[in-house]
Amino acid sequence: MTTVGAVTRAALRARRAALVRLAAWSAAEALPAALTGLLTARAVDAGFLAGRPAVGLLWLGLLAAAVLVGAVGTNRAYACLGDVVEPFRDDLLRRVVAGALAGATGGRVDDAAVGRLTHQVEIVRDTWAGLLTVVRGFLFAACAAIVGLFSLAAPVALLVTVPVLAGLGLFAAAVPAMIARQREYVLADERLTRVAVTAVTGHRDVSVSGAREQVTRWVGRHVDAQARVERRLAAMAVTRGLSLAVGGWLPVPVVVLATPWLVRQGLGPGAVLGALVYVVRGVQPALHTLVQGVAAGGLRFTVTLDRLLRTAVPAPGGAAPAGGARPAPPGRTALSLRGVTFRYGPHADPVLDGFDLDVPDGDHLVVVGASGIGKSTLAALIAGVLRPQAGTVEVGGTPVAGATAAELARRRVLIPQEAYVFTGSVRDNLRYLRPDLADPAIVRAAARLGLSELVDRLGGLDATLRPAGLSAGERQQVALLRAWLSPAPLVILDEATCHLDPATEARLEAAFAERPGTLVIIAHRVSSALRARRVLLLDGGHAMLDSHPGLLARSAAYRELVGYWEAGAEPVRSSPTPGRSAPLPTGSARRSSP
Incomplete structure (x- = not known):
């Protein structure tokens, strides 16, 4: 997937200004995730449990203000997302069309080019937007939650961080197998597209020759093959579930079971409650979104883009010397x-x-x-x-x-x-x-x-x-x-x-x-x-x-x-x-x- 990585990095470098704006608004969006547990702990320990409800309400009011800032950040972040995604889609369209024309002019007619142009490019565009969303969401939300946990107490942060890292490790180990399954799906989709185009364009000959049943069985075998690939791809959900259970749900019972020890270390009930809020409202949703997003959209993005690049031609790029070639490096x-x-x-x-x-x-x-x-x-x-x-x-x-x-x-x-x-x-x-x-x-x-x-x-x-x-x-x-x-x-x-x-x-x-x-x-x-x-x-x-x-x-x-x-x-x-x-x-x- 080296080419996929190179093309993706080039697309990100080309939209640096849009990425900076996206990161700034994402930081604003993550403000509630950073403050929720801390302000909840203050409201409980310094307000309601201390017999000062007004102080507790004041802390909650600050939390409400942070939520409003986060809502504005979410709105602006999605607006910036289009500035990154749409130019990438346009570049892919140019590559696919140029590749199809190059093949046609060379005498190689590729019926699957229609599927790439109308289906696979849109898959890449949608999954690219989704991947950017889930990755930046996880980075900012998870980092905000971890920072908030450390602001409450370092022991709590360590109790949560260890299972989260274990869950991420399990997921990372399963990614190669997921990529292989997704690649099988893309290839099966292209084969089915070719078969369908061949069957439809030749329907008159099929009817005249009386080969309708044979062609139906032929197309049906490819439909069944694609269904088998999709079932194997769906089976990878077990791995995703295990990763989420370890990284997302395990920290909750860990914190609950450790509550007596945490209280003996000087933490108040509000601090323990704030820690659970960080886990349930910060770490857990962020990890869930990352795993599901990468497993679904990220793998489809990687494999589909790789397939597109293998059949496309490069977009017009840097200039070579006029009337000549770029010389290779000396000594090569x-x-x-x-x-x-x-x-x-x-x-x-x-x-x-x-x-x-x-x-x-x-x-x-x-x-x-x-x-x-x-x-x-x-x-x-x-x-x-x-x-x-x-x-x-x-x-x-x-x-x-x-x-x-x-x-x-x-x-x-x-x-x-x-x-x-x-x-x-x-x-x-x-x-x-x-x-x-x-x-x-x-x-x-x-x-x-x-x-x-x-x-x-x-x-x-x-x-x-x-x-x-x-x-x-x-x-x-x-x-x-x-x-x-x-x-x-x-x-x-x-x-x-x-x-x-x-x-x-x-x-x-x-x-x-x-x-x-x-x-x-x-x-x-x-x-x-x-x-x-x-x-x-x-x-x-x-x-x-x-x-x-x-x-x-x-x-x-x-x-x-x-x-x-x-x-x-x-x-x-x-x-x-x-x-x-x-x-x-x-x-x-x-x-x-x-």
């Missing part, structure tokens, strides 16, 4: 693969087997090899589009397997051979990965890549692009300019210039090589290898990493590949020759034989 490895094995089926030969690769920050690496050897598979693994069956892939020090879509989007951008352009303005297409980018930065980047003429030919930034009206080369140039403007420090070009002439390809690759960050190119022509600092050769049973001259001198397979390229042909992967021995791996890449 931009890309690292360790023991990566990938196959397209359980019985298929591995495309990569035990593959190792290190790419330092700022490197310019070109990957070459015969068609079908696994170059695009390697690019997809680096980008997180594919997941290996074994081994780890790290981009910028972050494991791809555990990273959210938003985290990956900040670290790498992949341009495949078939570039994507959507119907919309030239501006929207170019700043798709940087929605906050100003027009001057786009114009400067287009000039840097030599694509100003293309932008003018398309009609300028306000012109509407229609994919069918563009050539394959024009689509690639639009996508390349979009990648240049991306904030990601790692750029992966998977034959992204195959529809361009060699001169244009050379100009664009040279520009990307000077862009801050790291460049990995799946080569389409031998000229890409000539411009690279390092070349990675994939050759079936092994890999070799060196410079272009180094590979020419040391690898017959590379010389053969270059010969094919210079002849205008492209070699196709052939079956490995029986008995052929693979040379030892070189450089910082290793690929073991299957």
Whole structure:
């Protein structure tokens, strides 16, 4: 839940002023909790039991005044709560919509996005407000009650504090299991949403084919699965009840049983009564509200927000250098693969087997090899589009397997051979990965890549692009300019210039090589290898990493590949020759034989 914590802290930092106002009014709201027991004790011991009812009524009058101040504090605190909650909800809506659009434009239609937008965002909004309410209520009310208890007598405060801490400890120990149950519930809800959408949109086909009963059973199984998850979630109420019994109710009999001893220590009946008031009217309700609020709303908030963030894209944030990427910190490895094995089926030969690769920050690496050897598979693994069956892939020090879509989007951008352009303005297409980018930065980047003429030919930034009206080369140039403007420090070009002439390809690759960050190119022509600092050769049973001259001198397979390229042909992967021995791996890449 690291991402949830980071997003939550960022939301709180962004609304510091509103939080300060909320804390101030919460302190006013907690005034009665701090004074109730103390003023009650004074009214009893110094007033009514002392035969001075007027003094007792005066103390109670002060308590009434404190209650009025607390009521004003409650009213103003709820007004401040909206200033914290609503901007957070708006940010989530932007993230969810952007994530759904990104998936759709990438060809991944997600029916569960409707459930996230209409249901899960509102869950997060409501539970976020509830969580803020219960946490600040517990902190201020419980602290006020404890301070009041210490103002009466330290022994009483200790008698109450020990079981309260024990109850909180029991609850904290059960929170991980509660989170797991809540996560199961959210996933079951998404699965049921997908199934329901599929069944409803296909109802005509279901009716025509006579499959109504089968579809009903199919949907029913998912309904039953969600019901089972909800029952398991409800069973966690036992733990909550135990925590409340220990922390909320146990202090009452403890204080009652200790009354003779407390009286012998010099406490009057009013002080004992005040202590019970603090427990029953302060500590107990505050603990009850915290446990119930966190168990219900807090867990739903954590799990649901985590689910939303895994399918969303980051909101527009800090600016990167215009026309370039945020460079990674010096000395870091931009890309690292360790023991990566990938196959397209359980019985298929591995495309990569035990593959190792290190790419330092700022490197310019070109990957070459015969068609079908696994170059695009390697690019997809680096980008997180594919997941290996074994081994780890790290981009910028972050494991791809555990990273959210938003985290990956900040670290790498992949341009495949078939570039994507959507119907919309030239501006929207170019700043798709940087929605906050100003027009001057786009114009400067287009000039840097030599694509100003293309932008003018398309009609300028306000012109509407229609994919069918563009050539394959024009689509690639639009996508390349979009990648240049991306904030990601790692750029992966998977034959992204195959529809361009060699001169244009050379100009664009040279520009990307000077862009801050790291460049990995799946080569389409031998000229890409000539411009690279390092070349990675994939050759079936092994890999070799060196410079272009180094590979020419040391690898017959590379010389053969270059010969094919210079002849205008492209070699196709052939079956490995029986008995052929693979040379030892070189450089910082290793690929073991299957």
